[in-house]
Amino acid sequence: NTKKDFAGKKVLITLGPTQEAIDPVRFISNHSSGKMGIAIADAFKSRGAEVFLVSGPISIPFRSADFHLTKVKSAHEMYETARKIHATMDICVFAAAVADYAPAVIASQKIKKNESEMSILLKKNVDIALELGKLKQTRQLHIGFALETENEETHAKAKLDKKNFDLIVLNSAKDEGAGFQHDTNRVKIIHADGRFADSGLISKSEVANLILEEIKKVPVWI
Ligand code: PMT
Secondary structure, three states: OOOOOOOOOEEEEEEOEOOEEEEOOEEEOOOOOOHHHHHHHHHHHHOOOEEEEEEOOOOOOOOHHHOEEEEOOOHHHHHHHHHHHHOOOOEEEEOOEOOOEEEOOOOOOOOOOOOOOOOOOEEEOOOHHHHHHHOOOOOOEEEEEEEEOOOHHHHHHHHHHHOOOOEEEEEEOOOOOOOOOOOEEOEEEEEOOOOEEEOOOEEHHHHHHHHHHHHOOOOOOO
16 A cells, blocks of 8 residues: 555554552553554554554564554553543554553452462543543544444444543454454444444554544545
């Protein structure tokens, strides 16, 4: 792709999982590999944008020299980093799989095995996309993701409205070859006005370029 149709644009992308510490050796996390986020980053970079990555712990290879990269672990760190640069961005893509809850306290020492049952009290994490959505300026575009297992479209549309997204990219954790870990994905890209595009099962790189095409159809795009 040689067209530089995103030249001059600053793009923030959150990606990967977050890790929420339980004690010095354990954490709560999820299966996000960061592949979808990196594919979007590569698409923006090759089409001329300046890309700022806020990445949870990922181990896939990528051209880190192409991006401004901040590595984070917890949802709280991801939020603090994204918040600091948000105001100067043109486009924000929330591709991270952020843990919704974190242990209420992080044990300072490794928790010892003792009783046959144990429980960990969790508290709600900050919702990064929701909070930054409240700060969205009219010239800014926010693109969210929705990873669902049931009533996919209803849930995705509700998230779009609640988090002030311009576009939401719906993927199903139940679809073969889609979602976490795969090199492919199948997405439905839904606009705030209800228009949508279905990708079919294609590579994450092709999905990324399709998302960029849909971004260009959003009214605030100049
Ligand atoms: O990384 P891969 O292995 O390639 O997998 C890609 C992916 C499945 C992780 C990606 O395509 C994806 O769907 N990412 C979002 C997963 C998710 O957390 O969805 P959600 O429906 O729980 O969240 C909705 C939106 O709010 C997302 O844009 C999410 O980034 C954002 N969010 C959620 C919770 C939170 N505390 N802060 C957030 O910003």
